[in-house]
Amino acid sequence: MTNLAKRKKAELRFRFYGIFSVFLSLLFVAILIFNICSSGIGGFYKTIFLTSIHFDQKLLNLEDNASEEQIRNASFRKLIKNSFDESFKDYSKDEIKQIKKLFYRKIDIELKNFLINNPEFLNKTTKVELTASTHIDQIHKGNFDRTVQEKHRKVNNFQLEIYDKFVEDQKVKKVWNSTYFTSGDSRDPEAAGVASSVKGSVFTILICFLLSFPIAIFASIYLQEFAKAGKITDLIEININNLAAVPSIIFGLLGLGILLNFFGLPRSTALVGGIVLSFMTLPTIIVACRSSLRAVPPSIREAALALGATKNQVVFHHVLPLAMPGTLTGTIIGLARAIGETAPLLMIGMVAFIMDIPSNPLEPAVGMPAQIYLWSESSERGFIEKTSSAIILLLMFLIVVNFVSVYFRKKYEKKW
Amino acid sequence: MKKLLLLIFISSLFTSVQARESISIVGSSTVFPYSTIGAERFSEAGNKAPTVEPTGTGGGMKLFCGGIGENYPDITNASRPMKAKEAKLCLENGVTDVIEVILGNDGLTFSNSVNAERLSLKKEHIFLAMAAEVPVDGAIVKNPFSKWSEIDSSYPSYEIEVLVAPPTSGTRDAFDGLVMEEGCKRSGYIEIKGDDEGCTAYREDGRTIEMGENDTLIVQKLAEDPERFGYFGYSFLSANQDKIQGSIIDGVEPTMETIQSYEYPNARPLFFYIKKSHIGVIPGIKEYASLMISEEAIGEDGYLTEYGLAPMTEGLTDITIDSVENLVAMDLEKCANKDHPLKNEQGFGSACK
Numbered sequence: 001m002t003n004l005a006k007r008k009k010a011e012l013r014f015r016f017y018g019i020f021s022v023f024l025s026l027l028f029v030a031i032l033i034f035n036i037c038s039s040g041i042g043g044f045y046k047t048i049f050l051t052s053i054h055f056d057q058k059l060l061n062l063e064d065n066a067s068e069e070q071i072r073n074a075s076f077r078k079l080i081k082n083s084f085d086e087s088f089k090d091y092s093k094d095e096i097k098q099i100k101k102l103f104y105r106k107i108d109i110e111l112k113n114f115l116i117n118n119p120e121f122l123n124k125t126t127k128v129e130l131t132a133s134t135h136i137d138q139i140h141k142g143n144f145d146r147t148v149q150e151k152h153r154k155v156n157n158f159q160l161e162i163y164d165k166f167v168e169d170q171k172v173k174k175v176w177n178s179t180y181f182t183s184g185d186s187r188d189p190e191a192a193g194v195a196s197s198v199k200g201s202v203f204t205i206l207i208c209f210l211l212s213f214p215i216a217i218f219a220s221i222y223l224q225e226f227a228k229a230g231k232i233t234d235l236i237e238i239n240i241n242n243l244a245a246v247p248s249i250i251f252g253l254l255g256l257g258i259l260l261n262f263f264g265l266p267r268s269t270a271l272v273g274g275i276v277l278s279f280m281t282l283p284t285i286i287v288a289c290r291s292s293l294r295a296v297p298p299s300i301r302e303a304a305l306a307l308g309a310t311k312n313q314v315v316f317h318h319v320l321p322l323a324m325p326g327t328l329t330g331t332i333i334g335l336a337r338a339i340g341e342t343a344p345l346l347m348i349g350m351v352a353f354i355m356d357i358p359s360n361p362l363e364p365a366v367g368m369p370a371q372i373y374l375w376s377e378s379s380e381r382g383f384i385e386k387t388s389s390a391i392i393l394l395l396m397f398l399i400v401v402n403f404v405s406v407y408f409r410k411k412y413e414k415k416w
Numbered sequence: 417m418k419k420l421l422l423l424i425f426i427s428s429l430f431t432s433v434q435a436r437e438s439i440s441i442v443g444s445s446t447v448f449p450y451s452t453i454g455a456e457r458f459s460e461a462g463n464k465a466p467t468v469e470p471t472g473t474g475g476g477m478k479l480f481c482g483g484i485g486e487n488y489p490d491i492t493n494a495s496r497p498m499k500a501k502e503a504k505l506c507l508e509n510g511v512t513d514v515i516e517v518i519l520g521n522d523g524l525t526f527s528n529s530v531n532a533e534r535l536s537l538k539k540e541h542i543f544l545a546m547a548a549e550v551p552v553d554g555a556i557v558k559n560p561f562s563k564w565s566e567i568d569s570s571y572p573s574y575e576i577e578v579l580v581a582p583p584t585s586g587t588r589d590a591f592d593g594l595v596m597e598e599g600c601k602r603s604g605y606i607e608i609k610g611d612d613e614g615c616t617a618y619r620e621d622g623r624t625i626e627m628g629e630n631d632t633l634i635v636q637k638l639a640e641d642p643e644r645f646g647y648f649g650y651s652f653l654s655a656n657q658d659k660i661q662g663s664i665i666d667g668v669e670p671t672m673e674t675i676q677s678y679e680y681p682n683a684r685p686l687f688f689y690i691k692k693s694h695i696g697v698i699p700g701i702k703e704y705a706s707l708m709i710s711e712e713a714i715g716e717d718g719y720l721t722e723y724g725l726a727p728m729t730e731g732l733t734d735i736t737i738d739s740v741e742n743l744v745a746m747d748l749e750k751c752a753n754k755d756h757p758l759k760n761e762q763g764f765g766s767a768c769k
Contacts, residue, residue: 145658152530152657187453264487266436268467349442352469353452355459356438364438364467374470377630379449379655379724384632 036395040388046177046190047132047140049103049166053083054125055115062122071116076108099162102155104131104190129175134189134382136163140172144381180389184355185371189382192375194390196357200270200350200365201339207274207361208281208338213331215278216285217320223286224293225315244283251279252344260348268349270361276344281334288330292323325412332405336398342369368394436486439466439700443476443493444586445629446522446649447686450720451493454708457719461707463700472629473586480689481506490694490701494687495522495586496593503751513692513745517705518736520714521726523650523675524591524682525662532642533572536664539681541567543599545576546624548617551605559619579627579634579646580618591647592616594682595665635660650675651724675726683726692745705740709733 057063059079062070088096104110107130114128115121135154138144140163150157166172184196227233255276259265265272296319304314345351351370358365366374368390375387441451448470459465471479473494480492481502498516506514526542528535544550544567550559564571581588592615600606600615618624627634627646634646639659650670653662662670666681674680688708695701707713713720714727721727728736738744 148530148658154655154657187449187456260487266487267440267489268469349467349469352467353448353455354467355456355465364440376632377445377470379632379652381655 033395036388036391039385040390040392042141042143043385043387043389044177044180045141045174046179047137048129048173048175049132050127050171050173051083051130052087052125053079053111053128055079055111055122056082057123060122064122066119066122068116068119071112071119074112076111079111080108095158098156098159102133102136102159102163102166104133104188106188106191107131129173131190132172134380137190138381139163140174141385143385180386184357185353185366185374186355187353189378189380189386192383192386194368194371194393196354197366197368197371197390198393199357200273200354201367203270203358203361203365204273204277204350204367205335205339207271208277209331209335211275212278212282212285212334216282216289216331217327219282220286220289220293221315221320224290225311225319240283240286244287246280247343248280248341249343249347251276252347254279255344256347266362266364268352268354268364268366270350270358270363270365272348273345273350273365273367274361276348277338277341280341280344281331281338284334284337285327285331288334289323289327292326292330293319295326296322322414325409329405329409332401332408336401336405339367339401340369340394340398342367342373345370368397436698438464439491439698439704440489441466441468441491441493441688442471442479442489443469443491443688444473444495444686445470446495446587447493447519447688449651449723450519450686450725451688451708453719453723454704454713457713458700458704458707463703466700466704473589477502478505480691481509481511483509484511484691484693486698488691490691490698491704492689494689495684496589497685497687498689498751500752500754503748507748507752511691511693512748514748515690515692515705515739515743516746517688517690517709517740518728518732519686519688519708519725520720520728521675521678521683522686522724523662523670523680523726524587524594524647524684525650525653525670526595526645526647526665526682527638527653527660527662528645529638529640529642530657530659530661532574534661534663535564535571536667537571538568538602538666539595539599540602541571541599542595542665543603543605543615546578546580546618547596547600547605547615548619549605549614551603551608554608556605556609559621559623562623574643576623577641577644578624579637579644580624581647582626582628585629587648590684591682594684595647598681649724650726654724672721672726676729685728686725690740692743695743702740702743709736709740 056079057066059082060071060074060076062074066074084096084100088099091099110130111128118126132140135144136159139146139155139160144153146153146155146160155163163172179191180193182195183191183193186192223233223236255272259272259275260267300318300322301314304318305311309317342351345367350366351373352364352366353374354364354366356363372387372390372394375383375390439455441455443451448468451468455466455468469489473496476489476492476494477498480489482488498514506512526537541564544559545561545564547559549556550561551557552560561567562576563573564576565573581591596616597612600612605615606612627637631648631652634648635652635656638644638646645663650662650672653660653670664670668674668680670680670682675683688705690701690705708720710718712718714725714733715721716727718725718727727733
């Protein structure tokens with residue numbers, strides 16, 4: 001009797017440990033997500049000043065109905081200077097200079113783009129959304145404590161006063177930051193975006209997939225279906241499993257030594273990145289593919305053979321299609337891991353400041369995780385939220401990928 | 417379709433790759449922000465945007481001196497002058513003409529939270545706080561100090577805790593050279609021990625904490641605990657003045673002016689090196705270099721100055737501009753023999769060690 005009570009208690013205890021463990025891991029995930037979201041959501045928004053601008057064609061040196069080309073070549077600096085001088089008539093030259101610093105330094109480009117998209121406003125006055133400087137942006141979002149001493153602030157008391165006046169007049173707004181998704185890296189937090197790194201990641205993963213998937217399929221089909229079981233096959237199998245556990249930085253060194261130094265492929269390109277990551281994903285896919293091939297019941301092979309199919313036909317018409325869902329799941333998981341990799345990219349120069357959005361895999365590129373790393377190193381306050389925003393994007397992408405792989409498995413999985 | 421793509425891909429592996437059109441820059445992570453600001457302005461002026469890679473000073477030199485041709489970088493940034501063995505490597509690989517450009521000055525700050533007392537430290541005291549072994553009463557012993565007040569009664573009784581950069585970092589090299597070795601000399605360690613071995617060995621009892629090359633993280637950690645200290649370049653202090661303050665070293669406060677005049681004892685020059693034979697092959701190298709040292713960049717209100725780079729003295733600026741305009745290469749042979757041609761009034765001609 002006492003024995004039974006003891007055993008029941010043990011079971012209760014075990015249940016408690018289990019619930020506790022589940023709770024703890026959920027808690028960690030929740031803390032991580034809360035922490036990143038609370039600091040990162042702001043990165044998707046930017047602060048703007050609603051400013052009334054008169055697009056004077058004389059100041060812009062433009063004719064009526066100026067073409068897009070002409071607007072592109074016009075200088076907007078005079079217009080800006082004039083608008084500021086007019087709007088802040090009561091202030092001294094030096095004060096106007098300080099007010100200008102509340103705005104992003106490239107508002108002339110913003111005005112230009114506005115006029116290119118809305119040429120009907122030439123010679124008319126309209127309200128334009130002009131990006132605020134990153135210091136104002138951080139104060140407006142409450143990320144920067146404005147009560148600290150003036151000398152410890154990037155924004156002085158006079159500038160704060162003007163900013164408060166703008167707020168009072170409801171000229172300051174927080175809007176969706178679309179440049180974050182369309183522009184490449186920049187030193188200015190106002191202009192920095194993820195487009196170049198997203199595209200870099202896409203190229204890298206594409207190359208990684210195109211290389212590793214077919215090679216892995218052929219290798220596993222041969223090993224599983226054709227190769228004779230023996231010492232050599234065993235040795236190969238053990239080594240593939242070992243390869244799957246090799247730290248990723250080693251593959252980076254391999255890429256540096258062979259692809260860059262021996263073959264002379266260009267540094268910092270998605271091509272090299274993709275090849276290096278495919279070294280890494282190859283064993284993962286082989287392992288997944290082989291186990292799915294193994295799970296196909298022998299009766300299917302025997303039935304096909306009995307009907308006179310060759311071994312090749314058996315494999316490609318019957319076994320491989322049945323093993324595909326499992327293989328694809330393994331591939332997606334392998335690629336998802338490759339997307340998040342930074343260490344090998346470090347060795348082949350894919351952790352770099354790259355402004356231009358790459359148009360092909362032979363142009364310099366960075367990956368998403370490398371971009372996150374670079375931003376986290378920047379001293380400007382504005383990059384802290386950019387970093388978290390990029391992490392949110394990467395996490396969202398990984399979650400989507402995982403859902404897709406679960407969906408495929410559920411949809412095509414066969415029960416025997 | 418997939419087969420076709422694969423074919424194209426494999427053939428692209430073996431055909432020679434198209435000529436590089438953008439400048440490739442590697443090197444110091446301290447110079448990285450300045451270099452990227454310059455790169456951005458350079459591309460705004462209508463040029464192809466350079467690629468800037470933070471590899472660290474040593475890693476950059478290794479890549480830079482690896483050889484001549486498109487696969488090797490055109491420019492390397494450095495937070496210290498080239499070393500003799502790096503000059504040798506360059507010469508061995510045929511990189512014979514290298515232009516040395518001084519970009520400006522950086523000050524290594526020793527900082528803590530603004531919520532704590534601002535300290536006025538002496539280098540020997542920083543050495544006593546951080547070294548593994550220190551001289552006490554004429555003998556070398558394992559570091560016994562646990563509070564700043566034990567080193568000198570004028571300091572507050574803060575627990576000693578210093579966040580340090582990893583050994584691969586150029587900032588650590590500079591800190592060891594400027595503070596630890598100097599403090600070691602002053603503390604009398606060398607006289608007792610007979611040599612300077614162990615001057616740059618940090619204590620390992622948890623009072624110096626290695627943080628990795630992430631200065632943003634160090635700033636965060638300093639803000640959390642007012643008794644902690646950490647060291648990093650002036651640009652980080654200048655960007656985070658609401659959170660941290662730089663200690664006064666040997667009686668001088670780190671400011672733009674004291675760093676520029678080298679009154680601040682932890683001022684150091686920042687460099688970049690240009691491969692002369694790449695000029696004209698890769699477009700824009702000379703233009704980029706001119707832009708980096710233009711009045712607009714490193715002048716009084718320049719964009720690099722605004723970010724925290726202390727400008728050079730006028731005399732030095734003239735020498736630098738001259739070396740870029742006339743493409744004056746440094747004497748690598750001499751450098752390899754530890755005899756650096758660059759000497760100036762501020763005395764950092766002790767390069768090429």
